[in-house]
Amino acid sequence: xxxxxxxxxxxxxxxxxxxxxxxxxxxxxxxxxxxxxxxxxxxxxxxxxxxxxxxxxxxxxxxxxxxxxxxxxxxxxxxxxxxxxxxxxxxxxxxxxxxxxxxxxxxxxxxxxxxxxxxxxxxxxxxxxxxxxxxxxxxxxxxxxxxxxxxxxxxxxxxxxxxxxxxxxxxxxxxxxxxxxxxxxxxxxxxxxxxxxxxxxxxxxxxxxxxxxxxxxxxxxxxxxxxxxxxxxxxxxxxxxxxxxxxxxxxxxxxxxxxxxxxxxxxxxxxxxxxxxxxxxxxxxxxxxxxxxxxxxxxxx
Amino acid sequence: xxxxxxxxxxxxxxxxxxxxxxxxxxxxxxxxxxxxxxxxxxxxxxxxxxxxxxxxxxxxxxxxxxxxxxxxxxxxxxxxxxxxxxxxxxxxxxxxxxxxxxxxxxxxxxxxxxxxxxxxxxxxxxxxxxxxxxxxxxxxxxxxxxxxxxxxxxxxxxxxxxxxxxxxxxxxxxxxxxxxxxxxxxxxxxxxxxxxxxxxxxxxxxxxxxxxxxxxxxxxxxxxxxxxxxxxxxxxxxxxxxxxxxxxxxxxxxxxxxxxxxxxxxxxxxxxxxxxxxxxxxxxxxxxxx
Numbered sequence: 001x002x003x004x005x006x007x008x009x010x011x012x013x014x015x016x017x018x019x020x021x022x023x024x025x026x027x028x029x030x031x032x033x034x035x036x037x038x039x040x041x042x043x044x045x046x047x048x049x050x051x052x053x054x055x056x057x058x059x060x061x062x063x064x065x066x067x068x069x070x071x072x073x074x075x076x077x078x079x080x081x082x083x084x085x086x087x088x089x090x091x092x093x094x095x096x097x098x099x100x101x102x103x104x105x106x107x108x109x110x111x112x113x114x115x116x117x118x119x120x121x122x123x124x125x126x127x128x129x130x131x132x133x134x135x136x137x138x139x140x141x142x143x144x145x146x147x148x149x150x151x152x153x154x155x156x157x158x159x160x161x162x163x164x165x166x167x168x169x170x171x172x173x174x175x176x177x178x179x180x181x182x183x184x185x186x187x188x189x190x191x192x193x194x195x196x197x198x199x200x201x202x203x204x205x206x207x208x209x210x211x212x213x214x215x216x217x218x219x220x221x222x223x224x225x226x227x228x229x230x231x232x233x234x235x236x237x238x239x240x241x242x243x244x245x246x247x248x249x250x251x252x253x254x255x256x257x258x259x260x261x262x263x264x265x266x267x268x269x270x271x272x273x274x275x276x277x278x279x280x281x282x283x284x285x286x287x288x289x290x291x292x293x294x295x296x297x298x299x300x301x
Numbered sequence: 302x303x304x305x306x307x308x309x310x311x312x313x314x315x316x317x318x319x320x321x322x323x324x325x326x327x328x329x330x331x332x333x334x335x336x337x338x339x340x341x342x343x344x345x346x347x348x349x350x351x352x353x354x355x356x357x358x359x360x361x362x363x364x365x366x367x368x369x370x371x372x373x374x375x376x377x378x379x380x381x382x383x384x385x386x387x388x389x390x391x392x393x394x395x396x397x398x399x400x401x402x403x404x405x406x407x408x409x410x411x412x413x414x415x416x417x418x419x420x421x422x423x424x425x426x427x428x429x430x431x432x433x434x435x436x437x438x439x440x441x442x443x444x445x446x447x448x449x450x451x452x453x454x455x456x457x458x459x460x461x462x463x464x465x466x467x468x469x470x471x472x473x474x475x476x477x478x479x480x481x482x483x484x485x486x487x488x489x490x491x492x493x494x495x496x497x498x499x500x501x502x503x504x505x506x507x508x509x510x511x512x513x514x515x516x517x518x519x520x521x522x523x524x525x526x527x528x529x530x531x532x533x534x535x536x537x538x539x540x541x542x543x544x545x546x547x548x549x550x551x552x553x554x555x556x557x558x559x560x561x562x563x564x565x566x567x568x569x570x571x572x573x574x575x576x577x578x579x580x581x582x583x584x585x586x587x588x589x590x591x
């Protein structure tokens with residue numbers, strides 16, 4: 001049934017999907033590959049422009065993993081075993097300085113407050129935190145963690161970042177590495193020049209450690225402006241990823257590619273339902289802008 | 302050592318004496334500004350007015366009617382009392398959360414000296430207080446128009462953060478006007494010396510926020526004020542190390558300088574149509590994606 005529906009979607013001119021994951025267990029990885037493998041051709045990053053221009057019978061699927069957590073290594077082993085290419089987007093300063101990122105601390109904080117049945121203060125609501133510049137957000141979350149005695153397990157593979165050796169290994173095995181900023185800053189909340197520098201510095205770090213040009217950039221949380229995307233292109237990126245939750249159409253610019261977010265624990269049915277909803281542009285963008293992406297597309301931006 | 306160098310050295314040894322002028326209880330924006338000022342100087346004094354800015358409501362209405370006409374003034378009053386009130390309450394709640402106002406209030410209680418209370422910012426008592434304090438710099442943190450007998454009390458200058466790109470856009474609600482009239486170039490902030498005109502003084506700094514799809518008015522205001530308070534800290538830091546004020550003057554000569562007062566009831570309607578207080582103001586969206 002799902003393959004009939006994807007064929008129908010394909011007939012409307014929607015060429016394929018780019019999936020945005022963060023961390024998956026081995027079981028989740030296998031389930032996602034099996035579910036998607038029935039109806040999609042798995043493609044690598046370098047095949048994307050060609051597949052957008054020259055559609056084939058089966059829609060394509062490009063898998064991407066954000067944040068560069070250590071648990072991605074296990075996922076990469078399964079992907080390699082199954083012959084599935086993927087892109088890993090790396091938070092480059094986190095590799096050198098493995099202090100937990102703000103959302104790792106925030107996750108632990110929310111868990112602790114829920115356990116104690118304490119309400120989350122307004123200043124710590126996710127919608128508020130995501131509007132703050134990174135330094136302010138990290139400071140606020142770290143202070144709250146100290147206040148509530150929250151500790152972070154830095155060895156947890158879902159929190160610890162991959163090292164440069166791990167990443168060079170992935171690169172040698174044929175996986176594509178892209179940049180995902182220095183400290184997972186939501187770039188539209190940073191001052192303009194700092195945000196532009198962040199894009200170029202994180203891409204330079206990937207290029208330096210892989211001894212190859214950094215070909216892709218993904219916006220943390222999905223928030224972007226045209227100027228930031230152009231900066232990534234100027235620094236050598238061929239593709240720039242957002243979190244606009246739609247299928248890929250041939251007329252979409254490579255500097256603003258949509259990605260559908262799938263999470264750990266999703267069942268086959270849930271994955272299928274989400275992909276169908278994405279084909280109808282019915283999903284909300286997880287970057288906090290709702291369905292504004294429809295309007296942006298209409299405006300031709 | 303030259304006399305100029307000597308005077309710079311003596312100035313840099315002593316912190317700038319800064320007086321912050323406040324109208325009523327400080328909100329999140331004001332507290333954030335105060336925090337920036339406190340980082341610049343250990344000699345910070347707060348002068349806080351609890352009365353109105355000077356004239357009473359009826360007197361003010363008469364004055365505005367004379368200037369803008371009774372009809373226009375009535376429409377503005379209606380706008381403020383209807384849409385304006387709800388809008389400001391919503392924006393204030395958002396800004397309180399962005400700036401973590403509870404934390405700022407705790408900081409104020411422990412880190413700042415008690416305020417010197419005055420009946421109004423333009424009252425004679427305020428002038429006397431400033432005369433006693435002999436400030437190097439006065440910063441208007443909140444409140445209405447400051448009269449010459451107040452702003453002239455600073456040794457160097459009286460400064461203001463105007464939320465809007467002065468002198469291109471002057472007066473009240475400049476950022477809202479930027480959204481209503483789809484002028485992205487009006488969205489930003491200016492630090493200027495206060496003079497007799499409204500937002501006409503020498504400009505020391507101007508900056509515009511990093512606009513993004515999905516920014517609503519509260520988000521724009523937050524980004525703008527962060528930028529402006531940071532710039533104020535930087536400017537005061539330079540002044541305290543002996544940079545002459547005149548060296549900080551910016552050459553801004555707009556083709557057109559526009560003055561706007563408060564939005565009237567029709568303008569609030571236009572703001573709603575421009576999605577100015579929705580999730581995505583049209584002008585910011587276009588600026589961000591083009």
